[in-house]
Amino acid sequence: MTISARVIANFKKTVAVQVDGEAAIEQAYPLRSVPLMVAGDRIECFRDDGRLRVQTLIPRQTVLERADRHWVKPLAANLTHLGIVSASPPGIDTLLIDQFCLAAHQADVNALIIFNKADRMTSEERDEAEKLIATYRQVGYKAVLIDAKTDKGIQPLLDELDGCTFTLVGASGVGKSSIIQRLLPDRDLVVGAVSEATGLGSHTTSVTFWYDLPGSGAIIDSPGVRQYSVSHFAKQTLRQGFHELARAAESCRFGDCSHTVEPACGVQEGLRNGEIASWRYDNYRKLADI
Ligand SMILES: Nc1nc2c(ncn2[C@@H]2O[C@H](COP(=O)(O)OP(=O)(O)OP(=O)(O)O)[C@@H](O)[C@H]2O)c(=O)[nH]1
Numbered sequence: 001m002t003i004s005a006r007v008i009a010n011f012k013k014t015v016a017v018q019v020d021g022e023a024a025i026e027q028a029y030p031l032r033s034v035p036l037m038v039a040g041d042r043i044e045c046f047r048d049d050g051r052l053r054v055q056t057l058i059p060r061q062t063v064l065e066r067a068d069r070h071w072v073k074p075l076a077a078n079l080t081h082l083g084i085v086s087a088s089p090p091g092i093d094t095l096l097i098d099q100f101c102l103a104a105h106q107a108d109v110n111a112l113i114i115f116n117k118a119d120r121m122t123s124e125e126r127d128e129a130e131k132l133i134a135t136y137r138q139v140g141y142k143a144v145l146i147d148a149k150t151d152k153g154i155q156p157l158l159d160e161l162d163g164c165t166f167t168l169v170g171a172s173g174v175g176k177s178s179i180i181q182r183l184l185p186d187r188d189l190v191v192g193a194v195s196e197a198t199g200l201g202s203h204t205t206s207v208t209f210w211y212d213l214p215g216s217g218a219i220i221d222s223p224g225v226r227q228y229s230v231s232h233f234a235k236q237t238l239r240q241g242f243h244e245l246a247r248a249a250e251s252c253r254f255g256d257c258s259h260t261v262e263p264a265c266g267v268q269e270g271l272r273n274g275e276i277a278s279w280r281y282d283n284y285r286k287l288a289d290i
């Protein structure tokens, strides 16, 4: 009989899995033919002498990958959103946010833009953050202003999370760990339970983990994903990944319009009529190096 399950964490030789409809997390042993699995993967297993064996990796809806010059490695599977966190300190950097938006586009997931540390913003900083939020929402992204210090402060994020499977990325010090701690106060208990169930001991904190959220939705928490790098994108990714520019570009006269000097450019028109924020356009040009 085939048993459907989800991968909660990968420990190289074995995986921690949760069989559909069951609360317990157990250890499973992949057949040699099964490719590398990551947190979020859907799998099919069977029981063999009491042992759970993984026989099939179900094709992924989405996959967040890390690329090197020599290899591409899956980090997390079946995400619906990339949670992009920024805060001051260390400072809100829209260029970095927009790079992560491109990464989301590349991975075929939605961006969820999170401005954290609202509790320590001056009223000018708050106005600025709210302007950015309005722009990102207009582009089509979810965007929220939160603080991870209180349950009330995190509520706007909770309100957006229904049914989302997401992971958090962002610069060091923006509050990713604090947000996860606030969303999952029992996280250490889960990690402990998995270590116990799998007998895999203490290295679990450096492993990528799937956590169900109260209600619907889930977080994939990974030290590796948090340092996800976003340096080089194909030109096409840039052109399509700035969604409002791509929409406006449909009315450019020239198919290969660079949106800089050409006549009858939809993007230039969008800038003039306020449909495109000038800082998004500037970020596009910086990233496209034009
Ligand atoms: N005032 C305030 N401080 C916060 C908030 N969120 C996080 N902090 C503080 O900011 C600092 C950094 O938070 P972390 O959660 O460790 O940040 P991180 O993004 O996980 O950082 P790295 O693990 O280095 O990538 C800590 O001192 C937190 O207590 C917030 O909403 N408000």
Ligand SMILES: [Mg+2]
Residues within 6 Å of the ligand: 176, 177, 178
């Ligand atoms: Mg952290």
Ligand SMILES: [Zn+2]
Residues within 6 Å of the ligand: 249, 252, 253, 257, 258, 259, 260, 262, 264, 265, 266, 267, 268
């Ligand atoms: Zn154009």
